[in-house]
Amino acid sequence: MQLNENILKLEQNYLFAEIALRVRHFREAHPEAEILSLGINDVTRPLAPAVSAAMADAAREMQDAGRFHGYGDVQGEPFLREAIAAYYRSFHVSIGAEDVFVSDGAKSDLANLCDLFAPDSAVLLPNPVYPVFYDTSVMAGRKILFANGTKENGFLPMPDPAVSADLIYLCSPNNPTGAVYSRAQLRQWVGYARAHNACIIYDAAYEAYIRSAALPRSIFEIAGAETCAIEINSFSKMAGFTGVRCSFVIVPRTLMQDGQSLHKLWMRRQSTKYNGTSYIVQRGAAAALSAEGQRQVRQDVQYYMENADIIRSALHRSGVFTTGGEHAPYVWMECPYHMASWDCFGLLLSHYGIVTSPGAGFGVQGEGWLRFSSFGSRETIGRAAHKLAAMDWDQLALWAVNSLHAGDD
Ligand code: PLP
Numbered sequence: 001m002q003l004n005e006n007i008l009k010l011e012q013n014y015l016f017a018e019i020a021l022r023v024r025h026f027r028e029a030h031p032e033a034e035i036l037s038l039g040i041n042d043v044t045r046p047l048a049p050a051v052s053a054a055m056a057d058a059a060r061e062m063q064d065a066g067r068f069h070g071y072g073d074v075q076g077e078p079f080l081r082e083a084i085a086a087y088y089r090s091f092h093v094s095i096g097a098e099d100v101f102v103s104d105g106a107k108s109d110l111a112n113l114c115d116l117f118a119p120d121s122a123v124l125l126p127n128p129v130y131p132v133f134y135d136t137s138v139m140a141g142r143k144i145l146f147a148n149g150t151k152e153n154g155f156l157p158m159p160d161p162a163v164s165a166d167l168i169y170l171c172s173p174n175n176p177t178g179a180v181y182s183r184a185q186l187r188q189w190v191g192y193a194r195a196h197n198a199c200i201i202y203d204a205a206y207e208a209y210i211r212s213a214a215l216p217r218s219i220f221e222i223a224g225a226e227t228c229a230i231e232i233n234s235f236s237k238m239a240g241f242t243g244v245r246c247s248f249v250i251v252p253r254t255l256m257q258d259g260q261s262l263h264k265l266w267m268r269r270q271s272t273k274y275n276g277t278s279y280i281v282q283r284g285a286a287a288a289l290s291a292e293g294q295r296q297v298r299q300d301v302q303y304y305m306e307n308a309d310i311i312r313s314a315l316h317r318s319g320v321f322t323t324g325g326e327h328a329p330y331v332w333m334e335c336p337y338h339m340a341s342w343d344c345f346g347l348l349l350s351h352y353g354i355v356t357s358p359g360a361g362f363g364v365q366g367e368g369w370l371r372f373s374s375f376g377s378r379e380t381i382g383r384a385a386h387k388l389a390a391m392d393w394d395q396l397a398l399w400a401v402n403s404l405h406a407g408d409d
Contacts, residue, residue, distance in 0.1 A: 006139050020040070022346075026350065034353045038356055039371075039373060041330075041357075045300040045304075047239075048239065051239060051296075054284050055284040080285055083289040085097040086289070091213075093217070096252075099253060103247050105236070106232045109232050112274075114137070114140040114142075116265055116269065123143065124169070126169065127147065127149060127364065128149055128365050129146075130174075151323075154323065155323065168200045169200075171206075173209055174206075175330060176362045177324050178308075178326070186219060186221070190225050194227065202225075202230065205233060205234045206328050208298075208301050209329055211326065226252040227256070230251050235247065235288060307329075307376060307378065308328070310382065313389075314385035314386070315331065321333070332359070334369055335359075336396075339368070340360065340367060342360060345357075345358040347399060348370075
């Protein structure tokens, strides 16, 4: 056999597996320690009643010979695709139900979309970056270019006309930085993509967390995007589906390359490699988009955003700089005293039992930053905030220096 040499280029552990491993080691060494997790990006609120009721009804339907469902429409059941198009209309974005492909998660969608593009495509990734954008590009053997997010540009890198890319990944609201592009900025990206004949893969997984109508919730708010962009969205963070699994990809029928319709190619790919999303899950997703479902899931989003407010104000009280957390469930903190992110992560874990995500795990531009996730119970977030607000960063920095010198001889 011959291995795919590209998969050997990956870091040994996926970032969140590495964090979990370090937390496990700490827990084993200090079984008595209280651990407050603000590190992993998984939801904690239970499913909305409207969603679970719809899935229970769908499961009962399947018991009945007359209403049983076998393989469904590979693109997704029309009732759900229509509901998604109506959901987009609710924030004034016009997409066709025919352009929507329902599937089982944005992570797999991101990886699967690689099938559409030439192996030697040049990929432009933001840095810091959601690790899946990077890892799937590495596995596909792509040439990778970075657009750097910095404190100065608010972690919203803009296109450089001198850089030529075939594929551009954008994530807004952003994981890990919580930054959100404005319409004017997205217009520049769409202009760049069209000028370079590139395709934007727009990850809108956190669209539901945007709290201002002044910010765009979809790339398709931008004129021209329908000829140069694919959007990915997911029910994971909008409706607590991380364990249920349902997402969708919007591939406009107007997106063409070399006379070929990407929509048709994606349909061809899906009908070969995918057999449709569970009927029961699709009923649950449609219920999340109903008026009552939206009322319920919005309460959970609001709960997480209140958590983000609590984290931000606790960090500000301790005197550190943060960004994000206003329209995203992630608060992005600059480590004081130029501490490295894994060092700061280790100190917060060992001295306060607080788990975060080290910015360096999201790319070199994340070095010196930490991500705090607001997907916790109010109790956990409250206890962590109490410790964070009273955090003595001078003392922590001293501990960091001492632990460095401890290994000097
Ligand atoms: N895209 C981003 C930016 C994410 O942060 C995540 C999950 O954390 C995903 C996609 C994956 O979502 P899903 O649960 O639909 O696979």
